[in-house]
Amino acid sequence: MEDLILIIANKNYSSWSVRPWIALTAKGIPFREELIPFGPGATHPKFRELSPTGKVPVLHHGTLRVWESLAIIEYVAELYPDAGLWPSERESRSLARSISMEMLSGFRALRGACPMNMRRPVKAIELPDGVMADVARIEAIWREMRQRSGGPFLFGDFSAADAMFAPVVNRFSTYDLTRDPETVSYMDAMRAHPAWRAWEEAVLAEPWIVPEDEA
Known part of the structure; x- marks a missing residue:
């Protein structure tokens, strides 16, 4: 190949x-x-x-x-x-694709107000309308999928659905958007994954800086 x-x-x-x-x-x-x-x-x-x-x-x-x-x-x-990029069971796979597509097409208020920046110090900002509604919906997705699967990831093992929500984990943390224990538990699992840690290590080694209004 x-x-x-x-x-x-x-x-x-x-x-x-x-x-x-x-x-x-x-x-x-x-x-x-x-x-x-x-x-x-x-x-x-x-x-x-x-x-x-x-x-x-x-x-x-x-x-x-x-x-x-x-x-x-x-x-x-x-x-x-x-x-194993997608769950092996058909119903779980359909749910994983559904929430991945929702992530792909939605949550524009959150995207616009809180750009991904893994080196940004944790600090809350003044949020425009719609951001906290996006946060609430994402938290509901994470809670429902993890309760259904037993965690620690959305469908038990790490899957494509977790990858699709990875930038949101950074946004929630960087902009101090939630303190919900269930949400934080999922975020901790994501940030402990070796793939996340490898990406983060590379982030910290990058020399480039892009203004937030351009990234």
Whole structure:
């Protein structure tokens, strides 16, 4: 099989890049990483050469280009059906895909007000309308899925659904958005995972700084 090449941007800021990276890393799926740091406006001219959208992440597999985080995860799950990217049980798998799609398309107030920045000191900010409604919905998802599965992750073992919510874990922590014990328990499990810790270690080693209004 030809190498999988995952092209990403700055690990500190790129919430979309962390999703497929942490999913593949957590499941031991081999890939090569190519990191291209953001330029002005949180973009880079080379992104247009590498991805039809001019954005990252994008996965190169031979001549094939797969873009968008969830599409990348789905493609790799087909290549490695035994890796466990999705829950093995059909009902759980359908729920995992449903909440992953909800994460993909929703929670715009939270995204806009609280950009991912893993090096930012923990500090609450003044929040616009809609953010705490997003927080409440996400907490309800996490609580329901973990109660159903028994945890520690959303569907027991780490899955693609956890990868899709990984940037939210950082947002909740960095902007001090919740103190709910159940939520904090899930966040602690995520931050203790070796794949998360590997990403965080790389974040701390990055030299680049992007203004928050551009990331």
